Amino acid sequence: MFDIQSQEVMWGGRKLTLETGRIARQADGAVIATYGETVVLCAVTAAKSVKEGQDFFPLTVHYQEKYSAAGRIPGGFFKRERGATEKETLVSRLIDRPVRPLFPEGFYNEINVIAQVLSYDGECEPDMVAMVAASAALTLSGVPFMGPIAAARVGYVDGDYVLNPTNDQVKEGDLDLVVAGTHDAVMMVESEANELSEEVMLGAVMFAHRECQPVIDAIIKLAEKAAKEPWEMAPQADLSAAKKKLEKLIGKDIAAAYKLTNKSARSDALNAARAKAKEAFASESPQDQMAAMKLVKKLEAEIVRTAILKDGRRIDGRNTTQIRPIDAVVQFLPRTHGSAVFTRGETQAICTTTLGTKDAEQMIDGLNGLSYERFLLHYNFPPYSVGEVGRFGAPGRREVGHGKLAWRALRPVLPTAEEFPYTIRVLSDITESNGSSSMATVCGGSLSMMDAGVPLKRPVSGIAMGLILEGKDYAVISDILGDEDHLGDMDFKVAGTEVGITSLQMDIKIAGITEEIMKVALAQANEGRAHILGEMSKALAGTRQEMSAHAPRIETMQIPKDKIREVIGTGGKVIREIVATTGAKVDIDDEGLIKISSSDLTQIEAARNWIHGIVAEPEVGAVYTGKVVSMVDFGAFVNFMGARDGLVHISEIKNERVAKVSEVLTEGQEVKVKVLGIDDRGKVRLSMRLVDQETGEELPDTRPPREEREPRGDRGDRGDRGGRGGSGGGGRDGDRRRDRGDRDRGPRRERSERGSREEGGKDEGPDPEFAPAFLTGDKD
Structure with missing residues (x-):
């Protein structure tokens, strides 16, 4: 059923296979090129006749990447391949440029070259494989193609040329160069380089051309087995008489036109000469008229080229190395x-x-x-x-x-x-x-x-x-x-x-x-x-130090990855609030790099401070500006670092006694606080009384120090205290009460669980009116 022919060659460490006869058999030429696990199908079709009056070569190249080749579904609404992407357009041009010059003059049959990526292994770009497939398909088709060509990509890594480098090698290296050529010469070069010398670039081009030779040989061997019969070209008419007629008629006019240095004047003079030639052949057949006008273009080329080669004089009067003003x-x-x-x-x-x-x-x-x-x-x-x-x-x-x-x-x-x-x-x-x-x-x-x-x-x-x-x-x-x-x-x-x-x-x-x-x-x-x-x-020697006032300013800051969620917030709530409030744009990536942008530097600073407040840890002893967010009987909660809250105990609001928090503070009030401490659970204790609320300066602690307790003295032998709880009775030794002084506090009720206590006393400590809560024992 199938007459399958194939040719293989090891190339750049991978096997390249060219196969024909299985797919797209109705095309004039069809080749599947497989390189590694990248597969490209290229089909060539050519019109068998030329449209009447056509005097140009209508070659059209289409390169298309099928998303299924990489196991992907196209993005967008339609979810299918539609118009050509920028890359597809560029690769189409890449294929067109080296093959177009290899068709003979006078061949005007329309040709379609369609290359489609069917499988992609993610290693090497398929554009080079598509160029090889197109060359092979044209060679097999029988059309008058003076190829074949081959194409190769070259990288430059650590001072060495790399044939058909992987995508990672291209990124690591200093060169990404594609060369297409015939057996004898280079036809096309396309490259990007990291400031390489002329010697390195020329070496890369010639290296690629040498490495193209095995592929060219493989295409020739495949053509020997599967190429169609070559098309017969119509004999070219003898136009020598017409050429002499034109040289005599407009030769001097064209020479004079190309001595005009102004483009507009030169174009007008050339158009006048062309019109003169058209008029001279007006009585001839359409085919002869078309041939005459093409001879005019040849005559122009000869005059210009001869002047440059023989005299070194160019159209605008410059020599061969001179640059225009x-x-x-x-x-x-x-x-x-x-x-x-x-x-x-x-x-x-x-x-x-x-x-x-x-x-x-x-x-x-x-x-x-x-x-x-x-x-x-x-x-x-x-x-x-x-x-x-x-x-x-x-x-x-x-x-x-x-x-x-x-x-x-x-x-x-x-x-x-x-x-x-x-x-x-x-x-x-x-x-x-x-x-x-x-x-x-x-x-x-x-x-x-x-x-x-x-x-x-x-x-x-x-x-x-x-x-x-x-x-x-x-x-x-x-x-x-x-x-x-x-x-x-x-x-x-x-x-x-x-x-x-x-x-x-x-x-x-x-x-x-x-x-x-x-x-x-x-x-x-x-x-x-x-x-x-x-x-x-002379216009600008280097980069300006100051950007335009109309350009956005962007500042970056790095935060720990475990803080990203806090900056973004649930459903993006926090970051949206930062943007809405400050007016700055905020972008954050997965590594914790934050970019803050605005044309107003105050907006950037506000956003930066906000984010810093979210991710920074409070420092004990540092003073911060905060806002009262809620009040309770025992104090007020103050938001002082982004989403961070701390407690100002009622005893830390002022040095004087505060009976009720609401008499001094209101929700939303801006206050200045000092961090007193942070417990193991991350809860922060703050103080207002140690900070000047006007200037933010720290104040000395003027509150009287806590009074020292009187020594209790020797308690002596405490004797058998008996069991505690429900296991037995017993009481404390009366000597203990006597050691603490004769303070008669009246009878105390008996506690059967702990034994009877005839009388006792308790050290009440400092006056609760002036002592902080954590000293007075209010929690008892």
């Missing part, structure tokens, strides 16, 4: 927590930084479960930034990808949550664009965070590099324009500090580049980054 301004907006405008040539970004509390963190629901992100970066690219009319609304894939690139570049220099307990959001609005708006976001985002008082390790700058490659001749160009991006062979973005690289991204439009070219590009990018950092420092 830079202007940077901070504190651009009055009410934001931090803001900056970064302009480089005709590329401009307004970046704002907003600081928030922990409850502003982004909750992310994914295969690994719920997680929270405290650093957010959002990138917007409105159509007016390129002088066009277009869609304006929710961000597209490109905006999500550019924002994530800037996010990766800036995250390594952020302070830890303990050092800076804020949620940070950077918003980049591109107001002009002519190349490298994502790198402008990196520069502007760095400045806006420093303007907001975020203590970055170091400022970060970014630059986009380009490549012109003709045979063995090549030129690496710094700070590329939009046209140089479109007409060139590489978009190579590098971001980092003066210490090292924090992010690297590369996209190739040809069949890959060599290690030599990458080395030159990295060295040239280093020089460019240093120049840009110098220009940025």
